[in-house]
Amino acid sequence: MWQKARRKTLAAEDVETALAGVPYSLRLAGICLWIKAGVDPVEVGPPSRPRIDAALAE
Structure with a gap:
């Protein structure tokens, strides 16, 4: 379903491309x-804590 929405x-x-490859x-x-x-x-x-850690690491 996600791939269909992307297309x-x-x-x-x-x-x-890898743009929006997965919803997350x-x-x-x-x-x-x-x-x-x-x-x-x-x-x-x-709720976003793990993703914030990842974003700050970039």
């Missing part, structure tokens, strides 16, 4: 965006 939503050249990659991208925009990681929220 329907993304541009043809993006479908062949979108969550990590959002978390990274918030942190890079200056949002305090503590405010991003405890």
Whole structure:
């Protein structure tokens, strides 16, 4: 189902890339965006903690 949604939503050249390969990659991208925009990681929220650690490691 996810792959079908990707094909329907993304541009043809993006479908062949790793962009949004799995649903969780979108969550990590959002978390990274918030942190890079200056949002305090503590405010991003405890449920995102493992992903925040990964984002800060990049």
